[in-house]
Amino acid sequence: MMTKLRKIILIPALTIVSLSGFFSCGVDRWPEYAHQTALDTWILDIMQQNYLWYQELPSYDDVNLFVEPASFLSKVKSKQDSYSFVDSVMATPLPTYGFDYSLVRNPDIDTAYNALITYVIPGSPAAQAGLERGDWIMKVDTSYISKKYETYLLQGTKAVELTLGEWKEVEIEDEEDGNEGGDGEDEGPTMEYRVVPIDEPVEMPAARIVEDNPVHKYEIIESPVKNIKVGYLMYNSFTAGTKAEPEKYNNELRSVSQKFKEAGVQAVILDLRYNEGGSMDCVQLLGTILTSADRLGEPMAYLEYNDKNTDKDATILFGTDREINLDLHSLIAITSGTTMGAPEMLIRSLFLEDVYPIATVGSSTKGQNVATEQFINEEFLWSVNPVVCTVYNSQHDTYGAISPATDLKVSETTIDGSTNYSEFLPFGTFDKDGKSERLLKIAIGVLDGTYPPKDDKTPEESATQTHFKVEKSVSSPASRRFSSKGLRL
Structure with a gap:
């Protein structure tokens, strides 16, 4: 999504290069082309x-060093590698409205979509306009x-006017088909x-650079x-x-743990459904907060590098x-496919299993048990982030997706x-007598022992089934795109 917005360094490709052309009349012409191959050469070096699977890399003689970095990496990396990546190094973040959304087809207009807001960055233009997760955008300006x-x-990037919508049960006009053969009884609408x-359109200010705090929301809830x-x-x-405050968000995690502790919190619901990873140091900190006291100081995980870097095993x-x-x-963890x-x-x-059971609610995770490391080329302002080690759990076992x-x-x-967005609400919304965010409500039900229901009855399906397919999901340029030096998992 970010590619066309980023500052891209274009590396000219030579369509026809004859090696003999580098040497003319005994003159070595390679220096003329060295700069054009320098970035790809650096990546391969x-x-x-x-690289964890360096044995599978091609030799320098078997690769084309004149292609752009992403294509080059895709051609040389291992077939089992879904995680290594290259990226441009940006001096400043991009401006953004500060919300993520999913497109759902408008059933009344063939070519139109409604945008379901799935995430809003606090303090962003979207938040300033009053947008919340679960709101719908039907029109932008008049379109x-x-x-x-x-x-x-x-x-x-410019300021816009938004027409918002709400998920609501409405009466649908029946087609005039005469109802021939019917019994004539009025079955109702x-x-x-x-x-x-709903309401009048709202104004959303122009896009700007915003800071997305990874500690997005926390609440203390009493189970019913x-x-x-x-x-x-x-x-x-x-x-x-951040660069200016390296421990800013970790200190906020420490503050949240203190508030939970002072309130006498006995169980935690950790919402990770939008979490795509990050720094190993943060994993260690959050693990220290959440583990049982008798495991403090004990092994949490193991890292194993390739045979050239065994001194880095940890x-x-x-x-x-x-x-x-x-x-x-x-602990209850809320997870998703991301x-x-x-x-x-x-x-x-x-x-x-016998000491610290964890229930997960939602959908299966992706299944990544390797870590990448960032290496930056200061000359070209690009980074390569290859897989460098395998991660094992506290029992020194490998692992796959969590289901x-x-x-x-x-x-x-x-x-x-049926598709039903009535419980697609802002994170942390819980009202035992009213509307609650669906996955949070289920997680609390698991803690209370009320979910899943004990009667084994199949829920009755609504008389009119409605299915709305998500056509596309989009993340804000600023959402959860955090840079991290060192290991990233």
Whole structure:
């Protein structure tokens, strides 16, 4: 998504190069082309030394060094590698409205879509306009959202006017087919859920650079049945801090743990559904907060590098700071298909079947058990981030994707077999007598023992089934794109 917005360094490709052409009349002409191949050569040099699967790399004689970095990496990396990447190094972040969204087709207009807001950065132009997760955008200025103009309308930079909608049950007019053969009885109106416009349009200010705090939301909730204090933490990236304040976000994690501790929190619901990984140091810190007290100082995970770098092999330990440790004995993790890397390592390292059981709610994670490391080329302002080590859990076992139990594998938007956005609400929304965010409500039900239901009855399906397919999901340029030096998982 970011490619066309980033500052891209174009490396000219030579369409026809004859090696003999580098040497004319005994003159070595290679220096004329060296700069054009320098970046790809540097990438291959870095990988020859640090890449976990360096044995699978081609030789210098078997590669084309005149292609742009992403294409070059895709051609040389191992077929089992889904995680190494290259990126341009940006001096400053990009301006953004500060929200993520998914496009859902408008059932009343063939070429139009409604945009479901899935994430809002606090303090962003979107937040300033009052937008929240679960809101719908139906029009931008006076235009319906089409795929052709969606990027211009929703990813632009100027101030815009938004027509918002809400998910609501409405009466659908029956087609006039005469109802021949019917019994003549009035069966009442047909009701169906749709997105319908609400209120007056709202103004969203122009895009600007915003800071997205990885500690996105935390709440202290009392469970309805067991009446225990539950700490809810929506944590969207394992990022320690900013360049100016390297421990800024880690200090906020420490502060949240203190608030949970002072409130007498007995269980934590850790929302990782939007978390795509980050720094190993942050995993260690959060693990120290969440593990049981008797595991402080014990092995949390193991890192193993290639045979050129065995001196870097390491054992990651839980910290020993009892002041931040909550001494929990249970944890509920909310996961999704984009949960990967660091959050998977955390869950796998905390889990001990007979000592520290962990339930996951949502959908299966991606399954990443390798870490990358960032290497920066200051001349070209590009970085290569190759896989450099395998990560093992606290039992020194490898691991794959984390899959919730069958009855806990649930969707945010499918209820009783139908698409239903009535519980697609801002993170942390919980009201035991009213509306609650769906996955949080289920997680609390697991803690209370009320979910899954005990009666084994199949939920009744609504009379009018409605299915709305998400056509496209888009993340804000600033959302959860945190830079991290050193190891990233």
